[in-house]
Amino acid sequence: MKLHALVEDLDTARAAIEGGATVVQWRLKDVPTVDVVERGRSTRSLCARHGVTFVVNDDVEAALRLGADGVHLGQGDHGAARARAEGLMLGRSVTALDQIGGLDADYVGAGPVWPTPSRVEADPPIGLAGLAEIVRAATVPVVAIGGVDASNAAECIRAGAAGVAVMRAATDPALRRAVDEALGAR
Secondary structure, three states: OOEEEEEOOHHHHHHHHHOOOOEEEEOOOOOOHHHHHHHHHHHHHHHHHHOOEEEEEOOHHHHHHHOOOEEEEOOOOOOHHHHHHOOOEEEEEEOOHHHOOOOOOOEEEEOOOOOOOOOOOOOOOOHHHHHHHHHHHOOOOEEEEOOOOOOOHHHHHHOOOOEEEEOOOOOOHHHHHHHHHHHHOO
């Protein structure tokens, strides 16, 4: 759970794994399931060879076809019951404290912690205080997302997050070092 790399191509996945990613989240927005599967096969194989957890973003059917370890669903996404029935690990996104109660998940991605250029339509940042509130309320591991990089990842861990999720910083080995050091200081 400590370092989720959200990727949309094999080369980025490879670099993220080399940089220490523990989870690769295959994130192709607004792409038909058949294309998510076709483009994801090599990345799934790469993750399997390296013992890295492979999660598909938003698409339970693609996760099943790819033999993924799990699926990550946002608040408006459907398929949680099917994911559970099929034995997939289930990640859920939360952007506010009131979304955590009763949420069926194996982990939650909380954020955005800070503004992020990769999601201009994102909800307002929750900040470290909002992240800490969600961590205290959650009964599963919380992964911080949104504007996270090597310079601020440790702050997320100190706020109680079990790990961080990144897009822009997915290939930065300094990020893994920052997370490891912060987790070691707990």
